[in-house]
Amino acid sequence: MAQAAETPAIKAVDIHKSFDGRPILRGVSFEVYPGETLAIIGPSGCGKSTILKILCGLLEPDSGEVIKETHDIGLVFQGSALLNSYTVRENLQLALRGRKLSKADEEEQIRKTLALVGLADHLDHYPSELSGGQQKRTSFARAVVYNPRIILYDEPTTGLDPVMSTIIEDYMIELERELHAASIVVTHQYSTWTRTADRIIMMHAGRIVWTGDPSEAVDSDNAYIYQFAHAKREGPMLDA
Amino acid sequence: MSNGSSTISGNDLRRKSRIPNPIAFLEAYFGSGVKMIGLALILLTKTWSLILRGRIDWPETVRQCEMIGLKSFLVVGLTALFTGFAMSLQISRELVLFGADTAIGGVVSLALIREIGPITAGVMVAGRVGSSIAAELTTMMITEQIDALQVMRIDPVEFLVVPRYMAGILMMPTLSVYAMFIGLIAGINIAYGAANIPAATFLDSVKQTILERDFVVHFLKAFINGTIVTTFACAIGLSTKGGAEDVGIATTRSIVWTMTMIFVFNFVVTSLTYAPR
Numbered sequence A: 001m002a003q004a005a006e007t008p009a010i011k012a013v014d015i016h017k018s019f020d021g022r023p024i025l026r027g028v029s030f031e032v033y034p035g036e037t038l039a040i041i042g043p044s045g046c047g048k049s050t051i052l053k054i055l056c057g058l059l060e061p062d063s064g065e066v067i068k069e070t071h072d073i074g075l076v077f078q079g080s081a082l083l084n085s086y087t088v089r090e091n092l093q094l095a096l097r098g099r100k101l102s103k104a105d106e107e108e109q110i111r112k113t114l115a116l117v118g119l120a121d122h123l124d125h126y127p128s129e130l131s132g133g134q135q136k137r138t139s140f141a142r143a144v145v146y147n148p149r150i151i152l153y154d155e156p157t158t159g160l161d162p163v164m165s166t167i168i169e170d171y172m173i174e175l176e177r178e179l180h181a182a183s184i185v186v187t188h189q190y191s192t193w194t195r196t197a198d199r200i201i202m203m204h205a206g207r208i209v210w211t212g213d214p215s216e217a218v219d220s221d222n223a224y225i226y227q228f229a230h231a232k233r234e235g236p237m238l239d240a
Numbered sequence B: 001m002s003n004g005s006s007t008i009s010g011n012d013l014r015r016k017s018r019i020p021n022p023i024a025f026l027e028a029y030f031g032s033g034v035k036m037i038g039l040a041l042i043l044l045t046k047t048w049s050l051i052l053r054g055r056i057d058w059p060e061t062v063r064q065c066e067m068i069g070l071k072s073f074l075v076v077g078l079t080a081l082f083t084g085f086a087m088s089l090q091i092s093r094e095l096v097l098f099g100a101d102t103a104i105g106g107v108v109s110l111a112l113i114r115e116i117g118p119i120t121a122g123v124m125v126a127g128r129v130g131s132s133i134a135a136e137l138t139t140m141m142i143t144e145q146i147d148a149l150q151v152m153r154i155d156p157v158e159f160l161v162v163p164r165y166m167a168g169i170l171m172m173p174t175l176s177v178y179a180m181f182i183g184l185i186a187g188i189n190i191a192y193g194a195a196n197i198p199a200a201t202f203l204d205s206v207k208q209t210i211l212e213r214d215f216v217v218h219f220l221k222a223f224i225n226g227t228i229v230t231t232f233a234c235a236i237g238l239s240t241k242g243g244a245e246d247v248g249i250a251t252t253r254s255i256v257w258t259m260t261m262i263f264v265f266n267f268v269v270t271s272l273t274y275a276p277r
């Protein structure tokens, strides 16, 4: 859980970003502490994936700043983004490149991680030979295989069956507890943000419109989170 | 290389090509042309700076060499064979008229070593390999595989471009020499069939005509072609963004760029080395 005395593992300060003159993020700030999980929720297209890409350095913000305590950062891509011409094992090996592990340690780490996401039998399969959910889990395994200090999850449980979702959520909780990792999870899935998050921010039209605990989300009278959590058609997000 | 601002996507040209104004059309083409050359030069510089620091993934380079060789072997051979047939037939016909039929071998081999060998191999590799590199890297761009590499702190130029470039400059000379030999075999057959010149006479004439310099120019051209094909194909692949339809556009772009550049540079080298003084 968050400890105010610590310095944040990652901090976004007043991030602005436009694409082709269209503002997507208009001043987003938050911080995440080691051992804490922040969930980012919000309507489709509001810039959630964009903020994750800015946090891990794939995109430059137009203004604002990202302060990280480490470059050791893992990202689970929304679209898996596995390397097509490499097997599951090779995809994970790439993530472990430059970690100076012995061959045996590397192999063990890969097997352990894949076993935890239920893919122990798919070591030598190519991404095209996997189902969508299996690709998603491989992508998850690839992001966490080297135990990064900061982990960004872009819809890690979307497209998974309920049992597998629970397994992935448990794994996320375990990583947070055992490794004291700082996590940010973008998700539409109710179980994921209620189970894994310590804190939630809700985005709309490029800004943070609500912040709170998972327990507060359902009962909050904030119009945005009310509409979102109760899946109402009427509300301030009509233009989303 | 891969950030949004320096992107020439298929989108730009597609949208602009709907505008009927020819000036705007030319402007769009000229602008994107200059950008493309800039991108290719930047990529080539990065590639060489990695190569000079020894950052070469040899197993991957060998794999890429195999791919290039495998993909090009048949097409280069066939085109060289038929170009050789047609060219030798023309040359034989003219030289027989002048009574210089013993010189057929020399003239055919000069054409092959100086022009036809490198051009045939270059153009076929551009069509067969360059296009598939462009398609592969574009697909990797739009499916965020390149982003994934960057998150894993793997340099896409070192990981993807250097092995392809190395394979290009190693395999292109091999394929050029191969094209030259196939062309020579075609020439020997035509000279014998159409002008009654025995193979021994043909080869004698070859030996008397070809100089060491011709080999140097041959390899120089092949090296340049290898550089052009892989650099433009990779630069186009790594600068394309958008959707699945951009893969096709990138492929076409790569073929047009690499082939045009091969012909331009072929002439530049020829004019620098063989112009009459």
Ligand SMILES: Nc1ncnc2c1ncn2[C@@H]1O[C@H](COP(=O)(O)OP(=O)(O)OP(=O)(O)O)[C@@H](O)[C@H]1O
Binding pocket: A019, A020, A024, A043, A044, A045, A046, A047, A048, A049, A050, A051, A078, B004
């Ligand atoms: N590279 C880009 N170039 C242009 N526009 C972009 C780019 N990336 C994202 N956008 C635009 O930015 C907006 C936010 O995209 P983003 O992917 O961050 O949304 P999101 O909140 O993750 O949505 P979803 O929940 O559907 O995944 C969208 O309108 C999208 O069209």
Ligand SMILES: [Mg+2]
Binding pocket: A048, A049, A050, A078, A154
């Ligand atoms: Mg998204």
